[in-house]
Amino acid sequence: MASFVTEVLAHSGRLEKEDLGSKINRxxxxxxxxxxxxxxxINKKYDEFLPSMQSTEDLVKQVHGLVSDVDFLKSRIENEVQSELQVAISEFSELKQQLEKNTVVLSVLRQLQEFDGAIEKYNCALTEKNYIAAAQHLEKAQSILKVLKSRKGCELKLLKALGIELTVQKQNMLYHLGEEWQQLAVWKLPPSTEHSSVEMMLKTELHLCTLSSSEESVSVPLLASVLQALAILGELNAKLKFFSQLLLNYILKPLVTYPSLHAQVETQPQGVILRFETVETDQEHPPPAEVFLKLNLVLELIHKHLLDVPIEDVQRGDETSKVVLAQVLGDMIWEEISETIIKDCLVYSIPTNSTKLEQYEEVIKSTEEFENALKGMKYLKDATELLKYARNVNAHFASKKCQDVIVTARNLMTSEIHNTVKITPDSKVTVPKLPHPKGSEKIKGPKHPVQEPPALENEVKLGQHTFSLPSCRISESVEKLMVLAYQTLSEATASNKPCAIQLFYTVRNIFHLFYDVVPTYHKENLQKLPQLSAIHHNNCMYIAHHLLTLGHQFRYHLPMPLSDGAATFVDMVPGFRKLGTEAFLAQMRSQKADLLERLSNAKNFSNMEDEENYIAAHKAIRQVIHQLSCLGKVWQDVLPVAIYCKAMGTLLNTAIMEMISKIAALEDISTEDGERLYTLCRTVIEEGPLVFSPLPEESKNKKYQEEVPIYVQRWMKFKELIIILQASLMEIVDRWADGKGPLAVEFSTNEVKSLIRALFQNTERRAVALARIK
Structure with a gap:
């Protein structure tokens, strides 16, 4: 039965398995x-480099014949097998798998054929200088090779050879494109950039060639062809990047940095030449309008002869989309060149006075025109930091003004202190006339018309200089510092709100800086030199005196919240007073220590009969007088009269107290000792008050300076000691006057008894006298 069915099927022509199998095997x-x-x-062509064109064509024909046979068999198998029973599927599955494998192999062979064709067409296009077509064929070969590498089972050795060939051809084309690019944009650069100067920059030239390709068959201009080919190969950005760096460093930046440097364009039949020329100028920094004009000339030239070329966007693959070369170059150079313009040009054009702010509108206008011109040439899209910087002139003015003020103030603080000027109650700081405060009719508070000083309860009027700073000497630098503060606050009253607030707090920062810098910078001199410590004391008091009213003078001319009470410097007054007082008190302590050290050489004023002891004591007294005299010379014309008298009185009192304590502690004073002690004390009494002698111009203060006991606390006690050294027992008892006399006012009972025991021998008269001292 089975053989019968098989015979029927075989004779019907529907199943020829053995015939198909044999054909597929073959x-x-x-x-x-x-x-x-x-x-x-392939190995011979790309690896062994053997000519095989004829054999390749024969193989192609054979491949095409095999492909047609395979297609015929495939269609026959599919039509016949799919119509058969399920049982026949398993029998033909092996044949189908083998056929699919052959199909894959043929596909690889077809791709190898396409790769070879792309390379052939690339070589022809490169020979004809049709760079766009050459680049396209090279990219096609690249994509074919990429597909081949993605297939599994392909021979690696063969693909490696193809990859090497493709790399060699790509580098070959890039070399040709580089040669063409160098002919289109030729640079002549200075020999060295280590010492860049105007003279070196004059050696820079840029030649832009405008000739088309010499091949008549190529319709695309050479420049467009080269740039499009570079774009296809992905090398355009690298070329433009290198070009942009040369353009920045050798043309654009020098034009901004050097005011005398100008660009010159020379037109030739082959293209244009851009070079530099110098123009004499005394400007240290070029004005912005001039810089923008020079830069616009260069960028317009580059755009016209190099960048105004339509380039297709290879990445998007859309024929309608174009790459704007000017925009690409603009993105590369704009950030760096705008920083250079700001740093070397716009910064120096910021006015230093608020009255010149209106003139800066011209700079803003020229900056805006410059950016609009670049937008027109597609270098820029939107407004950039350059225009924002120019428009933000008020903030930059305030920052620059504040910086200049701080620098000036610090230079004044670190200058010499000993250059002084005389300050009198009539001295005034010149303040510019302030405008009438806005909205002053709404300001609540007392008016400040010029009025006579108010009368007191007893109808005695205050003097004109009641609240004035007394006459003294201050550093010239401090006077200039205060003038700077007043001028800066006056500038703030004419500025907008943010600027005014910034300037006001800059003035506060000036005084904070003084508080920190001066004591540290001049620390050694303030400790060693008495005159400088006195001047520093006056400086601090002078600043504190002005700080009391400085804020009030400008308060209603400043914006909120300054006008609402924040504009004040009164909180800084105690700190400055303390700063000056501490420095001067430290000097006073040092001088006191020196006086006591000198008096320590007086042998405790004991045994004055010994000539050596007397000479030592006399020398110590002379040194004390000399020290006080020297201090008087360096302090008298510097310190205010009252401060000077208190300071000298305190030092003289220190010396007197030391002498009183040493003499009162003596247990035995002979007649000769008493005479010599009297002589030493008399020297102090006669020469000590001389340090209070007023200068000729201080004659009006003579009444204060003649009252030595006011400033020397132990002056009267010292005088009583001198009297005791020369007095008899009766005179001492009379001056005691039962504890009511002048001696009892200055000395205690024990001190008087001790002196009597030391001066007088133990007799009944001395005992009677001691008994009366109680």
Whole structure:
């Protein structure tokens, strides 16, 4: 039965398995033979470099014949097998798999054929200088190779050879494109950039060639062809990047930095030449309008002769989309060149006075025109930091003004202190006339018309200089510092709100800086030199005196919240007073220590009969007088009269107290000792008050300076000691006057008894006298 069915099917022509199987086996063997011949040919061509054009064409014909046979068999198998029963599927599955494998092999062979064709067409296009077509064929070969590498089972050795060939051809084309680019944009650069100067920059030239390709068959201009080919190969950005760096460093930046440098354009038949020329100028920094004009000339030239070329966007693959070369170059150079313009040009154009702010509108206008011109040439899209910087002139003015003020103030603080000027109650700081405060009719508070000083309860009027700073000497630098503070606050009253607030707090920062810098910078001199410590004391008092009213003078001319009470410097007054007082008190302590050290050489004023002891004591007294005299010379014309008298009185009192304590502690004073002690004390009494003698111009203060006991606390006690050294027992008892006399006012009972015991021998008269001292 089965043989009958088989015979029927075989005679009906629907099943010819054995015939198909044999044909497929023969076809498979042939495919393998062709595969081997193709691989061998590829290896010979790209690896062994053997000419094989004829054999390649024969193989192509054979491949096409095999493809048609495979297609015929495939269609026959699919039509016949799919109509058969399920049982026949398993029998033909192996045949189908083998056929699919052959199909894959043929696909690889077709791609190898396309790769070879792309390389051939690339070589022809490169020979004809059709760079766009050459680049496209090279990219096609690249994509084919990428597909081949993604297939599994392909021979790696063959693909490696193809990859090497593709790399060699790509580098070859880039070399040709580089040669063409160097002919289109030729640079002549200075020999060295280590010492860049105007003279070196004059050696810079840029030649832009405008000639088309010499090949008549190429319709695309050479420049467009080269740039489009570079874009296809992905090398355009690298070329423009290198070009942009040369353009920045050798043309654009020098034009901004050097005011005397100008660009010159020379037109030639082959293209244009851009070079530099110098123009004499005394400007240290070029004005912005001039810089913008020079830069616009260069960028317009570059745009016209190099960048105004339509380039297709290869990445998007859309023929309608174009790459704007000017925009690409603009993105590369704009950030750096705008920083240079700001740093070397716009910064120096910021006015230093608020009255010149209106003139800065011209700079803003020229900056805006410059950016609009660049937008027109597609270098820029939107407004950039350059225009924002120019428009933000008020903030930059305030920052620059504040910086200049702080620098000036610090230079004054670190200058010499001993250069002084005389300050009198009539001295005034010149303040510019302030405008009438806005909205002053709404300001609540007392008016400040010029009025006579108010009368007191007893109808005695205050003097004109009641609240004035007394006459003294201050550093010239401090006077200039205060003038700077007043001028800065006056500038703030004419500025807008943010600027005014910034300037006001800059003035506060000036005084904070003084508080920190001066005591540290001049620390050694303030400790060693008495005159400088006195001047520093006056400086601090002078600043504190002005700080009391400085804020009130400008309060209603400043914006909120300054006008609402924040504009004050009164909180800084105690700190400055303390700063001056501490420095001067430290000097006073040092001088006191020196006086006591000198008096320590007086042998405790004991045994004055010994000539050596007397000479030592006399020398110590002379040194004390000399020290006080020297201090008087350096302090008298510097310190205010009252401060000077208190300071000298305190030092003289220190010396007197030391002498009183040493003499009162003596247990035995002979007649000769008493005479010599009297002489020493008399020297102090006679010469000590001389340090209070007023200067000729201080004659009006003579009444204060003659009252020595006011400033020397132990002056009267010292005088009583001198009297005791020369007095008899009766005179001492009379001056005691039962504890009511002048001696009892200055000395205690024990001190008087001790002196009597030391001066007088133990007799009944001395005992009676001691008994009366109680």
């Amino acid at each position: 076809l498979s063997r042939r495919v393998e033979e062709v595969k081997g011949e193709v691989c061998d040919l």
